[in-house]
Amino acid sequence: MSRPSKQTIALNTRAIRDFRRRLLAWHDANKRDLPWRRTRDPYHILVSEIMLQQTRVAAAIPYYECFLRLFPTAAALGRARETTVLRAWTGLGYYSRARNLQAAAREIARCGFPATYEDALELPGVGPYTAAAVTSIALGKPHAAVDGNVKRVLARVAADNRAGQADADALLDTERPGDFNQAMMELGALVCLPGTPKCGECPVSRHCAAHAQGSVTEFPARRVKRATEQVKIRWAFVEHNDALLLAPPKPGGLWRGFWHLPEISLERPRLVARLQHGITFRDIEIEVYTGRVRRMPVACEFVPKTRLKRIPLATPLRKFLKDLEMERQA
Numbered sequence: 001m002s003r004p005s006k007q008t009i010a011l012n013t014r015a016i017r018d019f020r021r022r023l024l025a026w027h028d029a030n031k032r033d034l035p036w037r038r039t040r041d042p043y044h045i046l047v048s049e050i051m052l053q054q055t056r057v058a059a060a061i062p063y064y065e066c067f068l069r070l071f072p073t074a075a076a077l078g079r080a081r082e083t084t085v086l087r088a089w090t091g092l093g094y095y096s097r098a099r100n101l102q103a104a105a106r107e108i109a110r111c112g113f114p115a116t117y118e119d120a121l122e123l124p125g126v127g128p129y130t131a132a133a134v135t136s137i138a139l140g141k142p143h144a145a146v147d148g149n150v151k152r153v154l155a156r157v158a159a160d161n162r163a164g165q166a167d168a169d170a171l172l173d174t175e176r177p178g179d180f181n182q183a184m185m186e187l188g189a190l191v192c193l194p195g196t197p198k199c200g201e202c203p204v205s206r207h208c209a210a211h212a213q214g215s216v217t218e219f220p221a222r223r224v225k226r227a228t229e230q231v232k233i234r235w236a237f238v239e240h241n242d243a244l245l246l247a248p249p250k251p252g253g254l255w256r257g258f259w260h261l262p263e264i265s266l267e268r269p270r271l272v273a274r275l276q277h278g279i280t281f282r283d284i285e286i287e288v289y290t291g292r293v294r295r296m297p298v299a300c301e302f303v304p305k306t307r308l309k310r311i312p313l314a315t316p317l318r319k320f321l322k323d324l325e326m327e328r329q330a
């Protein structure tokens with residue numbers, strides 16, 4: 001368990017009150033009109049927060065709208081087949097989020113949405129940030145949400161790279177916790193940018209220690225990036241009577257939960273495509289070969305092409321089939 005952080009922001013009560021007032025006034029006037037800001041439904045807000053964990057706002061909007069059209073309630077998502085949920089999530093990546101979200105939806109459908117921050121933390125895939133964001137925005141619970149954007153703002157306001165949860169708790173406006181949390185995130189997303197912050201437009205610049213010292217670029221400290229792992233695999237592309245040989249989804253591995261081409265050796269293989277795909281810290285190079293199958297692999301099956309649109313396919317396979325279709329039509 002991580003130790004609670006110590007407060008590093010050196011603002012007195014009056015300055016903190018002024019910080020809240022300025023930040024909220026700026027947010028009220030400048031906040032973006034985003035679909036998840038037009039609702040107080042905790043399930044809808046949970047969906048948006050889970051999607052936004054690894055996805056940019058602009059990219060998440062169409063997925064959010066489509067996902068809620070398919071699964072408008074926690075009960076609808078809980079009832080859905082996992083393959084249907086994964087298909088709706090295709091393109092967002094990090095599919096464990098979709099699986100956890102569905103598990104959380106089942107809990108919510110069974111017991112109702114958690115009434116407290118602590119209970120929200122019990123939902124699968126919900127950590128301190130998401131629990132604070134959802135319960136503050138949907139239920140008005142006074143918990144500060146600290147994501148990457150907020151952490152950057154805090155580090156700069158404190159001029160201290162250790163700034164974190166304790167500082168966010170101290171600054172939080174407990175009368176408008178949901179708005180305050182969103183205002184901090186919005187400030188990080190629109191003004192206190194990772195590269196060069198727009199301090200001239202910042203509503204709280206008078207309370208920002210890094211700005212006063214002229215040291216904004218020193219905060220937050222740069223993180224050492226995890227080295228990228230190079231992975232090479234060979235896929236076998238085998239068609240037969242309008243069907244495609246596929247390996248079914250497995251619970252683990254690179255293509256967890258998704259159909260993909262089998263990794264089997266072929267007779268007289270011929271290279272037909274080279275694909276690049278990135279998953280978190282892995283760079284995957286896939287060579288696709290066609291040829292004759294020596295022996296039908298036990299775990300694979302020929303899937304009619306008419307079914308391919310209805311089953312979850314690994315992203316590089318989906319792209320490969322799309323390119324192939326266009327090539328064949330040309």
Ligand code: SF4
Nearest residue numbers: 192199202205208211
């Ligand atoms: S003054 Fe600049 S560095 Fe400080 S919080 Fe505002 S935008 Fe960020």
